Amino acid sequence: MKPAGWLDRRILVTVGTGGVGKTTVAAALGLAGARAGKSVLVMTIDPARRLADALGTGALDHVPREVPRERLREAGVAGEGTLAAMMLDTKRTFDELVERFAADPASRERIFANPIYRNLTDALGGSREYSAMEKLRQVHVEGGYDLIVLDTPPASHALDFLDAPRRLAGFLESQFLTTLLHPAAVVGRASLRLFRSGSELVLKGLERITGLEFLTAISEFLLAMEEMLGGFSERAHEVARLLRDPSCGFVLVSGPDLQQAKSAETFWLRLQAEGIALVGLVLNRVHVWPGAGEPPADDDGEVERAIAWLTRALGEAAPDLDAPASASALVAATRAQAALALRDASVRERLEKALPLPAEAVRAVPLFGEDVHELAALGRMVGMIFAERGDA
Amino acid sequence: MTDLIAQLLARRLLLVTGKGGTGKTSVAAALGRLAADTGVKTLVVELGHASVLPDLLCEGPPRATGEPRRDPLRAAPNLFTLRLIPEDALLEYLELQIRVRALARGIVGNAGFKRFLEAAPGWRELITLGKLWHLVTREDSRGAPVWPLIVIDAPATGHGLSLLSAPKVILDTVRLGPLRRNTDLVQALLTDAARTAVLIVSLLEELPVNETLELSARIRELGLALGPVIANGVEPPLDLRDAERVLGMVAKLDAAGAPSPLVDPVTLCASARYRLARARMQAGHLVRLEREFGVAPIALPWLARGVDDPTGVAALARSLEAELARSRAEVGA
Numbered sequence A: 001m002k003p004a005g006w007l008d009r010r011i012l013v014t015v016g017t018g019g020v021g022k023t024t025v026a027a028a029l030g031l032a033g034a035r036a037g038k039s040v041l042v043m044t045i046d047p048a049r050r051l052a053d054a055l056g057t058g059a060l061d062h063v064p065r066e067v068p069r070e071r072l073r074e075a076g077v078a079g080e081g082t083l084a085a086m087m088l089d090t091k092r093t094f095d096e097l098v099e100r101f102a103a104d105p106a107s108r109e110r111i112f113a114n115p116i117y118r119n120l121t122d123a124l125g126g127s128r129e130y131s132a133m134e135k136l137r138q139v140h141v142e143g144g145y146d147l148i149v150l151d152t153p154p155a156s157h158a159l160d161f162l163d164a165p166r167r168l169a170g171f172l173e174s175q176f177l178t179t180l181l182h183p184a185a186v187v188g189r190a191s192l193r194l195f196r197s198g199s200e201l202v203l204k205g206l207e208r209i210t211g212l213e214f215l216t217a218i219s220e221f222l223l224a225m226e227e228m229l230g231g232f233s234e235r236a237h238e239v240a241r242l243l244r245d246p247s248c249g250f251v252l253v254s255g256p257d258l259q260q261a262k263s264a265e266t267f268w269l270r271l272q273a274e275g276i277a278l279v280g281l282v283l284n285r286v287h288v289w290p291g292a293g294e295p296p297a298d299d300d301g302e303v304e305r306a307i308a309w310l311t312r313a314l315g316e317a318a319p320d321l322d323a324p325a326s327a328s329a330l331v332a333a334t335r336a337q338a339a340l341a342l343r344d345a346s347v348r349e350r351l352e353k354a355l356p357l358p359a360e361a362v363r364a365v366p367l368f369g370e371d372v373h374e375l376a377a378l379g380r381m382v383g384m385i386f387a388e389r390g391d392a
Numbered sequence B: 001m002t003d004l005i006a007q008l009l010a011r012r013l014l015l016v017t018g019k020g021g022t023g024k025t026s027v028a029a030a031l032g033r034l035a036a037d038t039g040v041k042t043l044v045v046e047l048g049h050a051s052v053l054p055d056l057l058c059e060g061p062p063r064a065t066g067e068p069r070r071d072p073l074r075a076a077p078n079l080f081t082l083r084l085i086p087e088d089a090l091l092e093y094l095e096l097q098i099r100v101r102a103l104a105r106g107i108v109g110n111a112g113f114k115r116f117l118e119a120a121p122g123w124r125e126l127i128t129l130g131k132l133w134h135l136v137t138r139e140d141s142r143g144a145p146v147w148p149l150i151v152i153d154a155p156a157t158g159h160g161l162s163l164l165s166a167p168k169v170i171l172d173t174v175r176l177g178p179l180r181r182n183t184d185l186v187q188a189l190l191t192d193a194a195r196t197a198v199l200i201v202s203l204l205e206e207l208p209v210n211e212t213l214e215l216s217a218r219i220r221e222l223g224l225a226l227g228p229v230i231a232n233g234v235e236p237p238l239d240l241r242d243a244e245r246v247l248g249m250v251a252k253l254d255a256a257g258a259p260s261p262l263v264d265p266v267t268l269c270a271s272a273r274y275r276l277a278r279a280r281m282q283a284g285h286l287v288r289l290e291r292e293f294g295v296a297p298i299a300l301p302w303l304a305r306g307v308d309d310p311t312g313v314a315a316l317a318r319s320l321e322a323e324l325a326r327s328r329a330e331v332g333a
Helices: A022-035 A049-055 A069-074 A090-101 A105-113 A115-120 A127-142 A160-173 A175-181 A197-244 A258-273 A300-317 A323-354 A375-386 B004-009 B024-037 B053-057 B086-098 B101-109 B111-119 B123-137 B157-173 B177-190 B206-221 B243-251 B265-293 B310-326
Strands: A011-015 A039-044 A082-087 A147-151 A248-254 A278-286 A362-366 B013-018 B042-047 B073-076 B079-084 B149-153 B196-203 B230-234 B298-301
Touching: A011 A022, A022 A039, A022 A082, A022 A147, A022 A248, A022 A278, A022 A375, A039 A127, A049 A082, A069 A375, A090 A105, A090 A127, A105 A115, A127 A147, A127 A197, A197 A248, A248 A258, A258 A278, A258 A323, A278 A323, A300 A323, A300 B243, A323 A362, A323 B243, A323 B265, A362 A375, B004 B024, B004 B310, B013 B024, B013 B157, B013 B206, B024 B042, B024 B053, B024 B079, B024 B149, B024 B196, B024 B230, B024 B310, B042 B053, B042 B123, B053 B073, B053 B079, B053 B310, B079 B086, B079 B123, B086 B101, B086 B123, B101 B111, B123 B149, B123 B157, B123 B177, B157 B177, B157 B206, B196 B206, B206 B265, B230 B265, B243 B265, B298 B310
Parallel strands: A011 A147, A011 A248, A039 A082, A039 A147, A248 A278, A278 A362, B013 B149, B013 B196, B042 B079, B042 B149, B196 B230, B230 B298
Antiparallel strands: B073 B079
16 A cells, blocks of 8 residues: 555655754655646755755755756656745745735835844744744745645754744734733833733833843834734744644654654644644665565574574585674674564554554655665655665 | 863763664663663753653652752752753743842743744744753852763754754843843853864764764854764674675575575675675765764664663673774864
């Protein structure tokens, strides 16, 4: 069975903890879409240049870059499918929003010059998540792609990006902001007294800590942004709806490590709580047992017999060889492989139990001996994810 | 030049970061374990809501040393752990600053303020650093530091950089007031090479090494001192002479005679070739790190038993100790 319906979605979002190969899986899903004849955009947050080199797009940046047709052919895209890739740029995304929603050039320049804005979009946590979601919404609305694959920011901060739109909307609609904005701390200390009791208390407390100057800078920033807030808030709600639409599917990526599996389970609980559909799990970097049947459990007697047999066989084949040393090294390698394959199988079993996915929606990709950064290797990965089950 | 262990343990704050999935938490725990075993009273701090360190460090049931969620747990002799939650630290900070507990709780409990906090970027980073500064500078009645060494299991690259660059944002924006004064102190601690160093954990694979190189440049730009780079999960090489010739012979063996699947010719060749390829790839990235940093990274072995408990952490700490002892790296170089 093939993983049904993944490529029928309009949006696929890869989620998972850091280091499990999310970006590579996102690229492989994109390539699979192109092979199926779709026009695909992969949005990544990962600045890994090798991936861009492999795709032949040149350095990825804020605008979609098409993978050249001849590279696509090499990667098995026979038909009309196309593949473009872009890297999310937080600062540029925010700047575009300001460009678009600022009332006039003067207020636009005021926002760009505000020190809080300059730093907010650059360095501070959370803005990356906002901008990833905003860019997804924008590209989706503009259309032009059959499938958008979003590679989410890696996060032990788990699913911050899911909350980002809602948190932003909540903040923008809150009384606190209105209080901060309208009597305007810009006017000075005296006006702070006019605030209603609850928020007044809060602001007074904050003022003691941050100083009036900081509150003023925030107020100026917010006043400058106010005209755009309607736009921001509406968009945040739109993204929240989009992520829960049936045309959007989440693909969970995990490694075969116990800690990674536990993170994947946490992700699943969060997705479920958020009302978001999980279409599948890619268990990446799995150690496969190259032999027929199950890998043998470790057993001292069996290891001894195996080494003795191999020593004799190698000694007969080449009398000049240090057969005992070679046999020990070789059997050590297969024992290690068996142990890893058994461990990975148990983690897979655990995840299959924990996640309510049909068997064909759980796909294992073996750990390659080398890095997966050329298009050919990416093509092999597509083969693994979309192959008939039972081979991996 | 004193040895690298002494150089590291002479610092007050060691931040362990790197790409997600490289084993930062295990390395931070092992570093704490090593320091504690060397006789330095050490506090290992994890950030955010996940709690892993007690499982990695506590040999028995952890013991509280003060208020829960505010004061560290005692994990072992000389070894303490703390989970630093920004919301709790904020309340603590407000209490310290405003000196009226009810007012501080009033602020934190205010519904509007809560929504503001949920959306407002940056404050988590600031308050986290503020609490770390507070821990570093706390002194006992004789004026000695309460926590001579603090090891931080810091967030992965992106959020890690957000954390380390947060003070600069405030310093660019705020010129006066307690927030400015506090941030000045925090920034002075972070950029003081005598007190603070950052250790980057990497795997010997393409993406983690790329990220390590970019991350190290950004950390230097921020004015922080870099400790040694740690290459984690280094797999044992296949100790097989004349590998190609031997594998050629193995391929020709009669599978029917093999007494175990362990010596099936196909399995033997595939396993050995896999291991050879992995070792070749890892060696290549090791060389790359050495070339970029001018000194070999600290290579920690992949541990088959995993690093999920105090025994695993102790094993990793022994490897760390041996590797640090023979390294030519210097902190801040």
